[in-house]
Amino acid sequence: MRSRVSSMAAGSSVEWLKSVKAVVLDMCGVLYDSAEGGGQAIAGSAEAVRRLMDSGVTVRFCTNETQNTRERFLQKLRVMGFDISVSHVFSPAPALIHILKERGLRPHLLVHDDLLPEFDGVDMSSPNCVVIGDAADNFSYQNLNEAFRVLIGLEKPLLFSLGQGRYYKETDGLKLDVGVFMKALEYACDVQAEVVGKPSAEFFQTVLSDMKLQPHEVVMIGDDLLNDVGGAQRCGMKGLQVRTGKYRPSDEQHPSVRADAYVDDLAAAVNAILTDH
Incomplete structure (x- = not known):
């Protein structure tokens, strides 16, 4: 059984997961991989989203997708097994x-x-x-x-x-x-x-305002170290990076942006969050 979540440095804690009230999810590279047959759900991600929503944790989706309208984009995701409301998706x-x-x-x-x-x-x-x-x-x-x-x-x-x-x-x-x-x-x-979009502070603030939560109560999960993780951290949120999508091993040695934690995929991230709840 693989590790649920790895901290930024050996011996550091992920105790902050216990105080998480909401999760903001990037979409491409976290929920699905556009490199697989033009668009395919990452293994376990659809079930992970369902578990997260059923747990009572507030969930929002934050994407820089600008090749489709939100409605058309979500139609594609529904075919992959995701049931997501348009009102919960924030795009530029x-x-x-x-x-x-x-x-x-x-x-x-x-x-x-x-x-x-x-x-x-x-x-x-x-x-x-x-x-x-x-x-x-x-x-x-x-x-x-x-x-x-x-x-x-x-x-x-x-x-x-x-x-x-x-x-x-x-x-x-x-x-x-x-x-x-x-x-x-x-x-x-x-x-x-x-x-307009990630990593803009105003864009992240729109999502926080919609949830009526403070930044320290929210974790952003993304595959993009600079736009997802770094942008969220500058707003006071925690940033967790998945090792899927555009993630590269060199991200974990970036000179200026460090994720609060790294995890293999969304399923492992959700396991960690729900276990600590």
Whole structure:
């Protein structure tokens, strides 16, 4: 039987698991692996989510998925065996749309085609900002240059990025994520993007506010050391890293971000949390 959870350093404690009232779960790399046949549940993850929900622990899902609407994304997960409510899923696009409407902004979009329905009803005439997400094949030179021209033509350039990931894992291997293209536009236009999604503190705070809990009562479980674990820790939450998805052994020796604990997969994490409850 493998170890349930390993601490950051030999001999250190995971006593904090006993005080956890809520768990925030990353999705890709934690619930499912997009590198397996285009999308397959990680062994034991669907049952782990059910056990966690049945235990009375509050559960929310926090994803930087920007290639689908939340509804379409969850349809895919239901086929894999997950029963998740749309209202419990926090993703960048709905959060950004709230910001756009609140600030009277009209975006030029460089996003994935399948995300466009999220922006139905959003005024995009005479853009006064640029929004980029994980546009995948839409990240052509022509499209990037068009976004650059809109941005550089504004008196006060305003760039929003739906996350800032460096790369992710797909069926055919690792792929560049939105953060790489965000940096290109930042450099070209001498502007700093406003990041909506992980690791933004405002994004995590939205999830905490929804649960009506304090950061120290919540643990974030993710496969991305910087965006999941590091982002959560900067908000005062605990960060637990699973050794699935984009995890690499070198993550455990990162010079500036250290998970509060490491665990083989979500099933083992849930075992540890429920055992300590």
